[in-house]
Amino acid sequence: xxxxxxxxxxxxxxxxxxxxxxxxxxxxxxxxxxxxxxxxxxxxxxxxxxxxxxxxxxxxxxxxxxxxxxxxxxxxxxxxxxxxxxxxxxxxxxxxxxxxxxxxxxxxxxxxxxxxxxxxxxxxxxxxxxxxxxxx
Numbered sequence: 001x002x003x004x005x006x007x008x009x010x011x012x013x014x015x016x017x018x019x020x021x022x023x024x025x026x027x028x029x030x031x032x033x034x035x036x037x038x039x040x041x042x043x044x045x046x047x048x049x050x051x052x053x054x055x056x057x058x059x060x061x062x063x064x065x066x067x068x069x070x071x072x073x074x075x076x077x078x079x080x081x082x083x084x085x086x087x088x089x090x091x092x093x094x095x096x097x098x099x100x101x102x103x104x105x106x107x108x109x110x111x112x113x114x115x116x117x118x119x120x121x122x123x124x125x126x127x128x129x130x131x132x133x134x135x136x
Contacts, residue, residue: 023107
């Protein structure tokens with residue numbers, strides 16, 4: 001079954017919805033029933049399925065995780081790439097780098113209020129690569 005790499009633009013720290021990009025890949029395969037697996041190829045970003053209706057949910061998640069994993073903690077020794085780098089690695093380890101979503105009737109089986117997000121943990125993002133595998 002198909003494997004496709006997509007790019008998600010993340011200009012700054014935060015949650016970026018890319019549900020439609022994934023839905024397009026699923027639709028193009030023509031697969032009616034199966035599994036969509038996503039994997040982010042970075043150590044300072046992660047993937048989450050989260051609320052897609054109220055932006056305050058995203059803001060609250062971002063603020064909570066930034067409070068949980070602050071920058072400039074005296075325990076960090078990995079600091080050459082900036083104050084946000086080690087916290088980004090920790091945030092990625094605490095969240096998920098892969099997701100699996102069922103495909104039912106040719107569509108992602110997401111709930112009404114669910115969206116697929118790339119969570120950029122660095123203050124200055126860029127282009128993030130996500131591998132999409134569609135199988136049955």
